[in-house]
Amino acid sequence: MVVKSKEIWTVGRRKTAVARLKLTEGTGKITVNHIDIDKYVTLGKSYIDGALSPLSLLNLNGKFDLMFNVKGGGISGQLGAMKHALARALAKYSVDNRPILKKEGLLTRDPRMVERKKYGRHKARRGTQFSKR
Numbered sequence: 001m002v003v004k005s006k007e008i009w010t011v012g013r014r015k016t017a018v019a020r021l022k023l024t025e026g027t028g029k030i031t032v033n034h035i036d037i038d039k040y041v042t043l044g045k046s047y048i049d050g051a052l053s054p055l056s057l058l059n060l061n062g063k064f065d066l067m068f069n070v071k072g073g074g075i076s077g078q079l080g081a082m083k084h085a086l087a088r089a090l091a092k093y094s095v096d097n098r099p100i101l102k103k104e105g106l107l108t109r110d111p112r113m114v115e116r117k118k119y120g121r122h123k124a125r126r127g128t129q130f131s132k133r
Helices: 045-051 053-057 075-093 097-103
Strands: 007-014 017-025 030-032 064-071
Touching (some): 007 075, 017 075, 045 053, 045 075, 053 075, 053 097, 064 075
Parallel strands (some): 030 064
Antiparallel strands (some): 007 017, 017 064
């Protein structure tokens, strides 16, 4: 019988993006939608480092294998959702991590979303142009 290492599943959200994460102890392999993170995020290394900042904050780089499944939103929202999911998983992994992550504000979901367009308006708030004559 094969004994699996401890798996932690969490969900992170930002804007309209949702990221599911499976965190297992391993060698540091990170995949997003079954693609290596370097190939998925083409914006640059700084964006990847920002999404993985909870790991570097706790000095746990290379200790876990991360499998992200993201959908919705754009790349920026997806990276924010990945960051939120990773912080939640590390808080679940060890109770000692929670105060550190909480102090940095990584466990708080960013609730900002695009306001919906209303009828009779050009955009969400922009009305029609007034003409006196």
